[in-house]
Amino acid sequence: MLILILRTVLIYCIIVFSMRLMGKKQLGELQPSELVSTILISNLASISIESPEIPVAGSVVPVLMIVSLEILISAWSARCKKVASLISGNSKIIMYRGKIDQDMLRQLRFSADDLLEALREKNIFEPMDVELALVETNGTISVCKRPGAQPMRLDDLQPPENSGCDTPSDNGKSDISFKGQRLPQQRLPKLPVIVDGGLEADTLPVLGLTRGDIDRILEKESCTLQQTLLLLCSPEKEYYFLRRDTEKKNG
Amino acid sequence: MKRVRAAFAVLILLAGFSIWGHFTVKVTTDTVESGLLRLQQAALAEQYDKADAIALELVDYCTQREELLTLFIKRDLVSSLRISLCGLQAYAKKENLADLMLELQRAQGQVHALHCQYYSMA
Known part of the structure; x- marks a missing residue:
């Protein structure tokens, strides 16, 4: 014993x-x-x-x-x-602007019930309220709500020109207003386009971007694909760029 | 990075442990096998005193190595070999030659099983 x-x-x-x-x-x-x-x-x-x-x-x-x-x-x-x-696989987009990607859903062996249940867990009861939904590599679902579907924030009341963003492209083109202020319409968050020097080709069509757009951003940043740690882009071509830390890489 | 170094260190330790285990098991099984062969030859040459001494020597050796072997091989398998070797001494007599040969074969089978337990993938 x-x-x-x-x-x-x-x-x-x-x-x-x-x-x-x-x-x-x-x-x-x-x-x-x-x-x-x-x-x-x-x-x-x-x-x-x-x-x-x-x-x-x-x-x-x-x-x-x-x-x-x-x-x-x-x-x-x-x-x-x-x-x-x-x-680990890659994260997959299963919903975009309220529309369910049924092929992807079948590919991932997710039923519509599974998807709705996951949305309900995120307090979303209407699929149309979803701007973007992704199945992460660990099986969880990340959801970005449409601006109209999420609670109003202080940022939403700022006109785009004062928002500090780089290049908002559709200034003023909005059908939603609150207390006289026009709100941005269906603003998609910045999505990963380059991660660890690898191009996320699946994301480009979602953002309406081409490989040429990405090459132009890299040229502007004087950086190659391999030297890029992270590039997040929005359909408005706003981006967040992070170069690889070469010292850390070598160390 | 510290964790990666620790993982490498653990792998090196495991490799060292497995190499040590390999030599420990191989040396032990080889020694017992050759001892059993010597015992058989002595018995066939009717040198029963020598056979008796070899059997005693094998039991001592096996008792010494038992603790070490149980680090790598199932305890009951190691013990059963020692018990078989203990029985050999009693049969190392002229009138028990047939029984001795049978017991020798059984002990050789157990050494083989011990060897297989450590090296076999099946």
Whole structure:
């Protein structure tokens, strides 16, 4: 019995150490590879506690092996976009301006009920209130509401020319007004176009942008695709640009 | 970055542990196998005192290595080999030669099973 207690304490300590080593990411929403490693770790941990005839190394070695591989693969994914999309997949747009992308829904094996349920969890009861909905790689749905559907904010009352934005293109073209102020119509948030030096080709048609537009932005910033860490664009060609930190990359 | 370094360190430790395990299991099974062969040869040459000494030597060796082997291999498998080796000494007599040969074969089978338990993928 004493051996069983010692083995349990040892396994407990190793699992706590392993989860700590894997970081806080492991405790929140899980990516597919993280889910697999969590399931495997929980099973492996129980083996040597349940069966005293099996050596402790039979649990400890595979657990530590999985933890190490998980860390190395996630570090590799953070550096290489292709590896990240191979392991975790990409986020997919399932709704745009109230319209459901049924092909994508079928591809993701989401039913309309699943989608509506996810929307209701975000306090959206009308699909038409959705400006953009994405299924993230961990299976959660992120939703951006239409301006008319979300509670009024102070920012919404500012005319576009005073808003501090770079280049609002459709100034004044709005059918919604509040206390005499025209409100921006169906303003789409900035979406990722380049992430970690990789072009998100699926996003370009949604934003109504072409590859030429992106090349022009990169030229303006004197930067290549590979040197770009993040480029978020809106249909109005407003953008947020972040260059890769070369020192960190080399370090 | 610290976590990546820690992961590399853990992998290196695991590699070291597995190499150590490989040599520990291989050396033990090879030694017991050669000991069983010597015992068989001594018994066939009717040198029963020598066979008795070899059997005792094998039991001592196996008892010494048992704790180490249980780090890598199921405890019951390691124990059963030691128990089989303990029985050999009793059969190392002229009138029990047939039984000794049978027990030797059983012990050799157990050594093989021990080897397979560590190295086999199946």
